[in-house]
Amino acid sequence: MGKNRLEAFSDGVIAILITIMVLELKVPHGDRLDTLGPLIPVFLGYVLSFVYVGIYWNNHHHLLHTLHKVTGPILWANLHLLFWLSLIPFTTGWMGENHFTAVPCALYGVVMLMCAIAYWLLQQAIMAAQGADSLLRRAVGRDWKGNASPLAYLAAIPLSFWSPVLATSLYVLVALVWLVPDRRIEHVLD
Amino acid sequence: MGKNRLEAFSDGVIAILITIMVLELKVPHGDRLDTLGPLIPVFLGYVLSFVYVGIYWNNHHHLLHTLHKVTGPILWANLHLLFWLSLIPFTTGWMGENHFTAVPCALYGVVMLMCAIAYWLLQQAIMAAQGADSLLRRAVGRDWKGNASPLAYLAAIPLSFWSPVLATSLYVLVALVWLVPDRRIEHVLD
Amino acid sequence: MGKNRLEAFSDGVIAILITIMVLELKVPHGDRLDTLGPLIPVFLGYVLSFVYVGIYWNNHHHLLHTLHKVTGPILWANLHLLFWLSLIPFTTGWMGENHFTAVPCALYGVVMLMCAIAYWLLQQAIMAAQGADSLLRRAVGRDWKGNASPLAYLAAIPLSFWSPVLATSLYVLVALVWLVPDRRIEHVLD
């Protein structure tokens, strides 16, 4: 199995996920500006998750870049990642509609953690298929972002019950770290 | 007609189906953990059907691998398969919301059986187009999973009325059989 | 502009349309078999429109087969076709939920007629771009199905107010004519 169809299928699912999230922004009744008020937290949650799904799409592309042959474990590790990504619209909607309270914020972290673990498993499956001289293995060594993100999600889950604001800030921070290009840091780590 | 557009269209439909299922997981009112309780069976149904659609996507890809030219019967057999697959989100939602009771579990089996029959018809259409020295025909001989699955669905339909738990277990078992790699068995059958 | 992206975009829209229609099959409350009763006309409407969209996808592919360069008029004629196709889920849902009564059946015919006209316009745009020795122009001469279908829709619209059953039968008949391969007839017309 070539990687083209795996990429196309993943792109399709991710494109649908990123668009389905906007359906949680339900058209309000009434045409005054203040009818949009209750939608603001839903909108902010949408922005955050849009960035996260965008990051996953970007990283997923780089991950598959060194891949040539799709094995059974890679195929299922990829579907496993898509499964957890598919839960992001649900947790985003729940978090937004409840204005970022404790349990929804914690569940958001749980799903983010599972996505990170699924991504790591996919990475392992690709490295296992590529064998000893895996191009990916060499690239992963300096992946401090990939290693730090799950720890941040892991910290944010209990933190949500103490201060959902701090937990959410942690999610925003992780997203920003991925967004901001950091050539200087990468050069040091090289 | 080349097979590229048939593959791309099928991938698109399957990617949308696998993602649409998650819309049955409706964001609950209230932000406490126990508001998620009623969603657990819906979630479990989603996991089961996600795996099934993933298996179909995977098998569909292998089925089309030996194909070069798309004939009219292949095209319509493929649309026929997509039609039955498109009913999976509905039956999954109905089964999940009713906590796996008799009729929804039986209907799930009916749709699964129709998907299996549609898959078999597509296989026949491809073998007919490839003629006597069909690559696919040789591969299908050892396809004990493909032959056993419809029998399992056929058994699960009446079983649902006696014990929906057993019927559901049968659906889970079939999914697991497809998931678990079975090189030893395949070698014996070679 | 190459035709690849036009094809991919059209495939995407058509794949989404064919899948969105199934969302009109709303999961009913209650788990007894008779709760599915009111869904039967919605289901039958879904089957009919699934076949129609499948036929359009198939014909669209053949239409673009002889195309090499996408001009502005072709691009907009294609979007115009996608627009009318995008209204099929709405009219299908309205017709199904009202159990095939007069006005919804007539509206179904109106949208079908507009789709046929949009398809014809796209055909004209492609022939205009290909000039005097258009491959498509030679193929279209024997397209009796393409010429008869709009007439059938045109007849079905007023017929809906007299007998919706007959109008619906006409829609089913047109779909069957497209589905059934008719090599004998085509050979006569050659």
Place this chain on the structure above:
Amino acid sequence: MGKNRLEAFSDGVIAILITIMVLELKVPHGDRLDTLGPLIPVFLGYVLSFVYVGIYWNNHHHLLHTLHKVTGPILWANLHLLFWLSLIPFTTGWMGENHFTAVPCALYGVVMLMCAIAYWLLQQAIMAAQGADSLLRRAVGRDWKGNASPLAYLAAIPLSFWSPVLATSLYVLVALVWLVPDRRIEHVLD
């Protein structure tokens, strides 16, 4: 990163957006013609936004035509554009359901303005990546439509509070300007 996957992903998102808008056309209760009455403004809003999204898809394709290598800023500028486009179904639905009143019309203009700005940023990112002899830079000089459109949106936002009809007319006018081929004007500007 090649541009193929960026194009495919963008096409996927835009195809889903253009189709999701039709979901705001909710199947009405009752089968009489006058039950369609309240849907007319929603339908007109759908037509307008369908044309806008079609224009963006068309322009997006031309924008990427001169592109070979996708850099980080291009990738994120593209996702940023998709983000604002993804809000079009929401504002369209709100505008249509409220029969084109002041605030929804103004919000429609805000989202259109943000789309135009995001498009401009993507253009800048591509020109920056292509350097001094950018093919795109030469093409953009004569892009009077691209420069005039944001000004029209900017004017329509305050205009909405005075006369929503005029603001909407401005949106329609901008869409028409993009739709109508203007070879004479382009030749003058060459």
